[in-house]
Amino acid sequence: MLVDTHCHLNFQAFETDLDSVVQAAAKAGVKQIIIPGSDLTNSQKAIAIAQKYPRIYAAVGIHPHHVKNPSFQSNDWPAKIKADLRQLAQQPKVVAIGETGLDYYEYQLSKYPDNKITPAIKEKQKELFKIHLEIARQLQLPVIIHNREAHQDMLTLLDSDLKDLTGVFHCFSGDQEFLEAVLKQGFYAGIDGNLTYSKSVLKNAKRIPLDRLLLETDAPFLTPKPFQNERNQPKNVKIIAQYLANKLKIPVEKISQQTTANAQRLFKLCLEN
Numbered sequence: 049m050l051v052d053t054h055c056h057l058n059f060q061a062f063e064t065d066l067d068s069v070v071q072a073a074a075k076a077g078v079k080q081i082i083i084p085g086s087d088l089t090n091s092q093k094a095i096a097i098a099q100k101y102p103r104i105y106a107a108v109g110i111h112p113h114h115v116k117n118p119s120f121q122s123n124d125w126p127a128k129i130k131a132d133l134r135q136l137a138q139q140p141k142v143v144a145i146g147e148t149g150l151d152y153y154e155y156q157l158s159k160y161p162d163n164k165i166t167p168a169i170k171e172k173q174k175e176l177f178k179i180h181l182e183i184a185r186q187l188q189l190p191v192i193i194h195n196r197e198a199h200q201d202m203l204t205l206l207d208s209d210l211k212d213l214t215g216v217f218h219c220f221s222g223d224q225e226f227l228e229a230v231l232k233q234g235f236y237a238g239i240d241g242n243l244t245y246s247k248s249v250l251k252n253a254k255r256i257p258l259d260r261l262l263l264e265t266d267a268p269f270l271t272p273k274p275f276q277n278e279r280n281q282p283k284n285v286k287i288i289a290q291y292l293a294n295k296l297k298i299p300v301e302k303i304s305q306q307t308t309a310n311a312q313r314l315f316k317l318c319l320e321n
Contacts, residue, residue: 049079050289050304051311052282054147054192054218054238054264057083057104058093061268061279069281070101076283077304079103080317084147084192084218086111088129091136098141105317107144107192108136109180112151112173116160120172130179137187143315146192147218148180153196174201181209190314191215193235199226206233216262216314219270220252227255236314238262241272241284244291253292258306262314263288 052073056062062069073081083098084107085091094106110129119125137145150173154163184191191213195202199222206229217230220237230237237256243249253261263285271280272287289307293300312319 049308050077050263050285051080051082051308051317052078052265052267052285053082053216053262053311053315054084054240055081055267055282056086056090056269057081057097057267057282058085058090059268062281066097069283070104073282073285074103076286078282078285080105080308080311081282082107082143082192082311082315084144085109085136086147087114087117088132088136091133095136095139095142105141105143105315106139107146108133108139108142109146109148109192110176111147111194112149112176113155113158113160115169115172115176116158116162120176126175126179129176130183133180134183134186137183137189142189143317144190144192144215145180145184145187146215147194148177148191149194149196149218150174150177150198150202151194151196152198170198170201173198174205177205178209181213184213184215193217194219195221199223202226203229206230210235214314218264219266220256221249222252224255227252231257231260236260236262236310238264239288239292240264240266241270241280241288243288244272245276250295254295258303259310261303261307262311263303263307 083094091108098104098106216236218238239253267280289303
């Protein structure tokens with residue numbers, strides 16, 4: 049069996065055919081799925097979907113990109129976000145906090161008209177991230193970390209705020225030094241369908257020890273070859289596993305068994321056969 053540890057079934061892309069997508073995943077051997085939140089509303093939706101399907105789980109969090117939301121302009125936003133996230137994190141089927149982290153990439157396509165990442169935005173992202181980490185620490189939950197173009201600041205946090213936590217660096221990117229720092233602190237690294245068309249992602253994937261590797265689709269994004277013109281979905285974890293197995297010259301069963309064991313250990317999922 050396989051586990052998709054990062055799949056946005058709570059996004060609009062799956063509103064009309066969720067049942068069939070879940071069934072297709074199960075048919076492909078993807079028996080468990082984790083849905084991360086990217087804001088409070090779709091964190092609630094992730095929980096609702098997880099409570100509907102026995103083999104689906106939720107994570108709750110706010111993507112760093114959303115610090116541009118007007119709700120983050122008030123002076124009391126940290127206390128409100130902390131209370132709302134903590135309440136969501138204690139709901140049934142929630143197995144992690146996230147996705148959360150740092151993102152210094154200036155998105156050209158965004159619902160926020162100002163795409164600039166200023167020093168003030170960076171500080172607000174760090175504050176939001178630390179709220180997530182505090183809740184994860186209090187509730188003893190792993191963290192699903194989004195890290196894009198923020199490696200140096202994340203390295204600093206690895207040696208401080210992240211030191212006593214565990215979790216996964218979702219859609220892992222970074223050099224050998226960054227990977228070693230992540231592994232040293234006991235974190236896992238997630239790989240996605242972009243390893244089928246990105247040499248740098250594949251290079252990273254080959255460096256990750258199998259006992260620290262997680263598979264994820266990030267669906268509906270990052271569709272692997274040869275289906276890049278289609279919406280990504282959790283059944284494609286099978287393609288990612290097979291592609292990596294071919295590149296590592298090992299049986300795909302070894303990838304499947306180890307990454308499933310990793311996911312079940314990190315997120316404390318019910319064991320499935």
